[in-house]
Amino acid sequence: MKTDHDIKLGVSLYSxxxxxxxxxLDTEGCIAAAADAGAEGFEIFSDAMIPEWPYVSDExxxxxxxxxYRYNIEAVCLDHFSDRAMWHDKLLTDEELIERSKLYIKxxxxxxxxxxxxxxxxxxxERISDKFPPYRLADAKxxxxxxxxxxxxxxxxxxxxxxxxxxxxxxxxxxxxxxDRLGLPFIGLQADFSTYEYRISMADLNGYxxxxxxxxxxLEAMREFQTKCYAEKRGFxxxxxxxxxxxxxxxxxxxxxxxxxxxxxxxxxxNKNNSYETLKNYASKICYVHGKFYxxxxxxxxxxxxxxxxxxxxxxxxxxxxxxxxxxxxRRMNDSGWCNxxxxxxxxxxxxxxxxxxxxxxFD
Amino acid sequence: xxxxxxxxxxxxxxxxxxxxxxxRNIWEAGHRTGYCFNLTINYYRGLPLSCIDQITFWVDGEQxxxxxxxxxxxxxxxxxxxxxxxxxxxxLYWEFGGLxxxxxxxxxxxxxxxxxxxxxxGTRRSYTPTMVAQWEKDMxxx
Numbered sequence: 336m337k338t339d340h341d342i343k344l345g346v347s348l349y350s351x352x353x354x355x356x357x358x359x360l361d362t363e364g365c366i367a368a369a370a371d372a373g374a375e376g377f378e379i380f381s382d383a384m385i386p387e388w389p390y391v392s393d394e395x396x397x398x399x400x401x402x403x404y405r406y407n408i409e410a411v412c413l414d415h416f417s418d419r420a421m422w423h424d425k426l427l428t429d430e431e432l433i434e435r436s437k438l439y440i441k442x443x444x445x446x447x448x449x450x451x452x453x454x455x456x457x458x459x460x461e462r463i464s465d466k467f468p469p470y471r472l473a474d475a476k477x478x479x480x481x482x483x484x485x486x487x488x489x490x491x492x493x494x495x496x497x498x499x500x501x502x503x504x505x506x507x508x509x510x511x512x513x514x515d516r517l518g519l520p521f522i523g524l525q526a527d528f529s530t531y532e533y534r535i536s537m538a539d540l541n542g543y544x545x546x547x548x549x550x551x552x553x554l555e556a557m558r559e560f561q562t563k564c565y566a567e568k569r570g571f572x573x574x575x576x577x578x579x580x581x582x583x584x585x586x587x588x589x590x591x592x593x594x595x596x597x598x599x600x601x602x603x604x605x606n607k608n609n610s611y612e613t614l615k616n617y618a619s620k621i622c623y624v625h626g627k628f629y630x631x632x633x634x635x636x637x638x639x640x641x642x643x644x645x646x647x648x649x650x651x652x653x654x655x656x657x658x659x660x661x662x663x664x665x666r667r668m669n670d671s672g673w674c675n676x677x678x679x680x681x682x683x684x685x686x687x688x689x690x691x692x693x694x695x696x697x698f699d
Numbered sequence: 700x701x702x703x704x705x706x707x708x709x710x711x712x713x714x715x716x717x718x719x720x721x722x723r724n725i726w727e728a729g730h731r732t733g734y735c736f737n738l739t740i741n742y743y744r745g746l747p748l749s750c751i752d753q754i755t756f757w758v759d760g761e762q763x764x765x766x767x768x769x770x771x772x773x774x775x776x777x778x779x780x781x782x783x784x785x786x787x788x789x790x791l792y793w794e795f796g797g798l799x800x801x802x803x804x805x806x807x808x809x810x811x812x813x814x815x816x817x818x819x820x821g822t823r824r825s826y827t828p829t830m831v832a833q834w835e836k837d838m839x840x841x
Contacts, residue, residue, distance in 0.1 A: 352743050356712065356796040383744040383795040390790070414744075420823040421749045422785045454825060463826050470826055542708035666711040666743065 336375055336407055336696045341655045342646075344687055345369065345376035345411055347625065348384055350662035351676050353669055355384055362386070363402050368677055370406035372684045373696035378412040378452070378659045381439060389438060396445050403447065411657050412450040412493065412623065415439035417472040426469060429477055436473065437484050444488040450623050451485075452525065453478065453492040457507055460500020478522055479513035485521040492522050493623040498529035499599050502617045503608035523622025526649075527661070528640055530609050533571070533601035534561035536639040538629040538667040543596060545671060553580055553589050557597065565641075570604025573597040602641070611648040618652025629664040631682045646690045658687065702835045713832040716741050717818045720798060723841035724808040731808030733767075734840055737798040741820050741832035745795040748772060749787040752821035752829045754779065754801060759814050763803055771800040813837050 346369035354360040360368060362384045369377045381388050387395050403410060415436060419427045427435065436453070443451045456462050456474040464471040473481075478492060485492055494510055496502045502524040514522040535558050543549040557573075557580060564571040573594060580593070602610050628637045636642070649658070660680050668674045688695065705713045718737050725733040738754070740746065748770065756763040768779035772791060779801075781787065793799050817835035824830060 349743065352795075356715075356739065358796060380744050380795075382746065382792060386794060388745070388792055416744070416825040418746075418750070418825040420825065420829075421747060421789045422787065423752060423783060423823075425785045427789075458826060467826070467828055470828070472826055539708065546705040546708045546710075667708060669712075670705050670714050 336370070336373060336698075338375060338693070340691070340693065341653075342650060342691060343375045343657045344373065344684055344691075344693070345378065345657045345659040346372060346374045346680055346684075347378035347412075347659045347661045349378070349380055349414075350660050350665075350680050352383065353665045353674055353676055366402050366408060367406055368680070370408045371698075372660075372677075372681045373688065374408060374660075374684065376409040376411040376657055376659065378414065379410065379446070380414045381442060382416070391442055391445070399446060410446050410448045411659060412452050413439060413443035413446060413448045414452045415454060417454040419471060420469075426471070432473065433477055433480055436477070436481055440481065440485050440488050440490050440492075443490050448490065450491045450493045452495055452623070455494045455510065457500065457504065457510075458495055459497050460504045460506065462506070475509035475513055478510050479517070482514060482517050482519045482521055486519045490521065491622050493525040494522065495525040495527055495625065496530065497527045498532065499609075501530045501608045501613065502526050502621060503613045524617065524620060525623040525625065526614065526617075526621050527625040528627040528645055531602050531611070531614070531641070531645050532598060532639050533565040533603075533641065534558050534639045535596060535598070536629040536664075536667075537632070538664040539596070541671075542667045543592065547592065548586070548588050549592055549596070550583070550586055550589050552583050553585060553593075554596070556580055556583055557593070561601070565601055565603065568603045570600030571597070572600060602644070611644050614645065615648040615652035618649045618654040621649075621654055621656070623656055624649065624654070624658040625661040626658045626683065626687065627661045627663060628679070628683055629662075629667055631679055631686070635682055635686055637683065637686065642686055643690050646687060650691065660684065706831075706833055710741070710830070710832055711743055712739065712741050713834055715739060716820050716832055717816065717834045717836060717838070718798065719838060721800070722838055724811065725802060726808075732806065733802055733804040734809045735800055735802045736816070736818075736838075737800050738818070738820065739796060739798060740793055740822065741830055742822055742824060743795070745792045745797070746822055746824070747789045748777070748782050748791045748793055749789045750823045751782055751793070752823050753783075753819060753831075755819040756801070756803065757817040757835075758803075758809070767804045769802040769804065771802060776802070809840055811840060813839050
């Protein structure tokens, strides 16, 4: 369904990964499901739902374009994960990664996409190569070398800024500076809603109890403290609440896992880069957005992110582009029965349309 | 004993990597020469075969010698130790949701019936360390 909204709603087909993995829906089925949710566009993983990857035939491209026409939906983005660890004892060199990256850019253009989600070394704020050596993704130098090729194919390389980082982190500047210096505006910032989580999602909470034996009461208490802090518009700091959690009784597993499970302080925490105000300030400079979520509660709300505030910040800040759903509850919940990705994405789109004041889609 | 818990909350497809599809003996010219399992990937997308870090099997408690293992993918067969080498091709993708057939060569095959099978599957990804999934269950080998 096509609209003239500045903020367009779409779906990353990644959201339907269980449907694809377990052969309930093929690529066409996933595209149709996105259209049925009311999406105007979609994102596709090169190495998940393009069975011919890496050598995609014209015949497949033609079929793909036929689906776009049939379902009245556009292809927005192709994902490039910057895989480098091809062998146990050897990584791709920079030159080899650049060559490989060109294949993604070229294929994105053939698919009619406008963006490649370029997994970059500052994907999570800090450098991946510092956090998980020797993993090293596309850095600013590599992106700079790809700029002329991206420009030639009219493809924007979207740099996804994922939790614990954000679009405002200083480390993102080197990439943008390269685009400025060359006068080739084909690198842009991509926001991911994971930056704005304010409490643990029930999808994670139940998973930690089920799979890792954490104490339910402890996690539920922590979630209540996180909720309380958010309501008071302040950051959640685990240490502050440890004495309270100790009273419930912590197992060794709880103690070991809590710091990781608690994640960040939330949008009202000490790191102002992760605030709604900052998101609003950056909104007009952002080229693409991942509408991340894990769970939707009985009230139709994403249970650990404040979609009203996030979407309002983007709208008031003048964001123009796509918010593509990135449902990630599947992998958190699919060990305890079928995870209904179709319903989660559908409900999330109802929620986003309600917040943005968009009418419900009509299919006739 | 059936495994019921994932090794971590975020281990994605771990409970499903060891499929019951096509689990049977292999015959050649009237002789049983081995048996096979079909695996699906432990990640949310496909990966080149060269990104497989390990496939390790235990059948009825006994570890399978990697030298006896062969991988069948898109009509071709690779000796398992070869896909671990530094010159393995990087453009042969194990499709997301697709089956990777692992043949275990064994003269006389394996007794038809229920066997306890354990699998460790490690894959290298781009931005996080090698993901090691582990699953075990009773399987009926046809």
